[in-house]
Amino acid sequence: MSTATGSTTAGGAPDTPTGPRHVTGEILTTKKVGAYQHLTLAVPDVAERARPGTFVALPAGEGRLGRRAFWIRGVRTVGGFGSAVEVVVDPVGPGSRWLAAQPAGTRLEVTGPLGRPFSLPRDPVSCVLVGEGYSAACLFPLASRLKERGCTVVILLAAADESRLLAALEARRTARSVTVVTGDGSVGRAGAGSSLADLVGAALPEVLARAEADVVYAAAPAATLARVAGAAEDAGAWSQTALEQPGPCLTGLCQGCAVPVLGEDRVVRMVRGCTEGPVLRGDRVRWDSLGRVPTETAETAGGGAV
Amino acid sequence: MGRHVATVDLPGPVLTAAGCAGTGRELAAYGDLSALGGFVTRTITLRPRPGGPLPRVVESPSGLLHAVGLQNPGLDRFLATELPWLVRAGARVVVSIAGETVAEHAELARRVGQSPGVAAVEVDLSEPDPLDWGLVETREPMASGLVATRIVATCRRELPRDVPVLAKVRPDPLRVLDQALALVEAGVDGLVVGHSLPALMPDGRHAGLSGPSLFPVARRCVAEVHAGLPTLPVMGCGGVATADDARAMLAAGAVAVQVGSALLADPTTAHRISAELAAEPAGGDGAADGAGVPA
Numbered sequence: 090m091s092t093a094t095g096s097t098t099a100g101g102a103p104d105t106p107t108g109p110r111h112v113t114g115e116i117l118t119t120k121k122v123g124a125y126q127h128l129t130l131a132v133p134d135v136a137e138r139a140r141p142g143t144f145v146a147l148p149a150g151e152g153r154l155g156r157r158a159f160w161i162r163g164v165r166t167v168g169g170f171g172s173a174v175e176v177v178v179d180p181v182g183p184g185s186r187w188l189a190a191q192p193a194g195t196r197l198e199v200t201g202p203l204g205r206p207f208s209l210p211r212d213p214v215s216c217v218l219v220g221e222g223y224s225a226a227c228l229f230p231l232a233s234r235l236k237e238r239g240c241t242v243v244i245l246l247a248a249a250d251e252s253r254l255l256a257a258l259e260a261r262r263t264a265r266s267v268t269v270v271t272g273d274g275s276v277g278r279a280g281a282g283s284s285l286a287d288l289v290g291a292a293l294p295e296v297l298a299r300a301e302a303d304v305v306y307a308a309a310p311a312a313t314l315a316r317v318a319g320a321a322e323d324a325g326a327w328s329q330t331a332l333e334q335p336g337p338c339l340t341g342l343c344q345g346c347a348v349p350v351l352g353e354d355r356v357v358r359m360v361r362g363c364t365e366g367p368v369l370r371g372d373r374v375r376w377d378s379l380g381r382v383p384t385e386t387a388e389t390a391g392g393g394a395v
Numbered sequence: 396m397g398r399h400v401a402t403v404d405l406p407g408p409v410l411t412a413a414g415c416a417g418t419g420r421e422l423a424a425y426g427d428l429s430a431l432g433g434f435v436t437r438t439i440t441l442r443p444r445p446g447g448p449l450p451r452v453v454e455s456p457s458g459l460l461h462a463v464g465l466q467n468p469g470l471d472r473f474l475a476t477e478l479p480w481l482v483r484a485g486a487r488v489v490v491s492i493a494g495e496t497v498a499e500h501a502e503l504a505r506r507v508g509q510s511p512g513v514a515a516v517e518v519d520l521s522e523p524d525p526l527d528w529g530l531v532e533t534r535e536p537m538a539s540g541l542v543a544t545r546i547v548a549t550c551r552r553e554l555p556r557d558v559p560v561l562a563k564v565r566p567d568p569l570r571v572l573d574q575a576l577a578l579v580e581a582g583v584d585g586l587v588v589g590h591s592l593p594a595l596m597p598d599g600r601h602a603g604l605s606g607p608s609l610f611p612v613a614r615r616c617v618a619e620v621h622a623g624l625p626t627l628p629v630m631g632c633g634g635v636a637t638a639d640d641a642r643a644m645l646a647a648g649a650v651a652v653q654v655g656s657a658l659l660a661d662p663t664t665a666h667r668i669s670a671e672l673a674a675e676p677a678g679g680d681g682a683a684d685g686a687g688v689p690a
């Protein structure tokens with residue numbers, strides 16, 4: 090029952106309000122597309138504030154006290170409802186399965202938009218966007234914004250199989266070229282046997298070289314992001330990685346989502362993935378220490394015994 | 396009408412709980428910090444701490460298990476950046492502190508007390524696993540002369556008279572009154588009951604259990620202390636998620652409540668409870684009668 094009257098990209102004009110809101114939203118539409126469930130949520134005062142790379146926090150069902158993050162895939166104006174955000178839900182565990190099963194009309198407490206967005210280049214540079222599975226959702230609004238700025242956009246989409254390949258057709262409309270890699274070889278480059286991270290890692294140098302990439306934007310599981318960050322560095326490009334770090338609040342209150350990040354002063358600090366991230370500079374994340382506290386953090390260097 | 400807590404009058408009976416409200420900036424996106432009874436900081440230690448490995452916070456059927464490991468920027472950076480921001484935002488700042496030695500507590504209390512805008516100091520005497528994080532062992536029975544009471548006496552001595560010392564104690568209903576009596580003798584101005592309960596993460600690491608399952612336990616603790624020490628200001632902390640929870644805690648004898656893990660699910664919880672209590676202190680259905688609470 091789509092009553093959509095128009096569609097815009099995530100991220101409005103520079104003078105639109107920013108910062109999160111906590112509101113009661115409503116599921117307007119819910120639709121199974123391949124392995125994923127696509128939801129449109131009416132969320133007063135949230136959609137307008139979205140930027141590419143931000144996300145919303147949604148409930149995970151009765152009895153689950155934490156929240157779950159979902160990338161804002163797009164923003165649309167919906168007749169009679171004001172603005173809505175679109176999210177893609179991969180029903181992998183109890184929280185996401187609960188969400189994917191809720192019918193249209195369900196009311197949800199929504200917090201968002203949350204997190205630091207992708208930074209956009211000032212000049213029209215060459216950008217490569219790498220997205221894996223549902224995570225690629227946050228790259229679509231980014232691609233549109235980059236194109237508006239005159240950037241060249243090249244996309245590398247990866248997925249375990251075709252049912253998890255997000256909107257390759259739509260990608261082709263914004264991008265100069267789209268490369269597809271699937272784990273089972275069902276679409277695009279074959280790769281049976283190796284992990285998706287390895288496949289992306291293998292495909293990337295050529296894609297970056299051909300595009301003469303200045304910036305690489307990536308959204309994927311951490312193993313793939315680490316490969317992207319490495320490939321970007323080898324190619325002399327900046328990388329911005331959208332990292333999904335588990336954490337229950339997603340609003341910056343609990344420090345549950347710590348990520349070791351190298352600061353300007355060359356010292357590692359534990360920063361909050363949900364607040365200082367989710368988009369972090371790929372060359373600054375200590376990928377080999379994710380989930381742990383590296384021994385050489387600012388805090389320990391400062392003498393703190395733990 | 397303010398509520399008397401130690402020697403400060405808080406503007407309202409709802410505060411945030413330590414470690415559940417970020418630096419203040421994040422919460423301020425959802426509501427004015429000056430509208431709350433107070434803002435309790437995450438626990439600040441003398442030196443910065445990076446915290447523990449992930450996962451740090453995990454859902455359990457009855458609440459949240461957490462082992463954040465006291466990640467904090469250390470006293471210097473807290474005093475230079477976070478505290479001034481909170482004071483400017485109009486928050487009634489309660490600074491939570493913990494130390495590795497009694498002498499560290501003395502330094503923490505002295506320097507926090509010298510900083511403008513501090514409404515109270517809350518000494519964290521009830522970390523579920525103090526030794527894991529190199530803190531003073533405070534799990535001993537609290538009697539005068541023992542370390543927890545020495546910490547409180549030291550903080551009391553180091554702080555200006557108009558900055559109250561609150562002690563945060565474990566929600567152990569059978570021992571909480573004895574603790575309270577010993578801490579009062581040491582000079583404590585008020586109590587926070589309580590912290591999380593010692594628990595295990597699914598992977599076997601030490602953790603604290605917070606959330607709804609604690610509520611009746613914390614409320615029992617408040618009632619026990621209130622029965623034995625009716626004039627001691629006590630803040631109830633543990634599983635408070637609704638205005639009715641807060642009313643029930645107040646009815647059990649608390650002067651205020653602290654809201655912790657409920658903020659992680661909904662960052663507006665403390666503001667919402669605060670507004671609901673202001674509008675309807677006794678509750679619509681007489682929830683504040685506190686049926687079943689002795690004394």
Ligand SMILES: Cc1cc2nc3c(=O)[nH]c(=O)nc-3n(C[C@H](O)[C@H](O)[C@H](O)COP(=O)(O)OP(=O)(O)OC[C@H]3O[C@@H](n4cnc5c(N)ncnc54)[C@H](O)[C@@H]3O)c2cc1C
Nearest residue numbers: 157158159160177178179182183184185223333334335367
């Ligand atoms: C910034 C961000 C954006 C995200 N965007 C999307 C999205 O667009 N679509 C989507 O389907 N999912 C997304 N996720 C993952 C999603 O939030 C849930 O974590 C995931 O659906 C698993 O939750 P669950 O309750 O179903 O599974 P469970 O396995 O029961 O989850 C248990 C706990 O582990 C955490 N967890 C499990 N898997 C992940 C993961 N991949 N990343 C982070 N935490 C995890 C959960 O948050 C939860 O606290 C995102 C996560 C983050 C941090």
Ligand SMILES: Cc1cc2nc3c(=O)[nH]c(=O)nc-3n(C[C@H](O)[C@H](O)[C@H](O)COP(=O)(O)O)c2cc1C
Nearest residue numbers: 412413414438461519589590605606633634655656
């Ligand atoms: C993620 C998390 C971090 C916490 N950090 C601290 C802390 O630094 N210092 C402290 O005294 N208590 C800390 N606590 C305990 C809470 O302040 C509170 O006492 C406890 O969670 C019970 O209240 P609740 O059920 O409302 O959460 C923490 C709790 C959680 C969930």
Ligand code: FES
Nearest residue numbers: 336339341344363
């Ligand atoms: S998830 Fe709580 S601070 Fe990031």
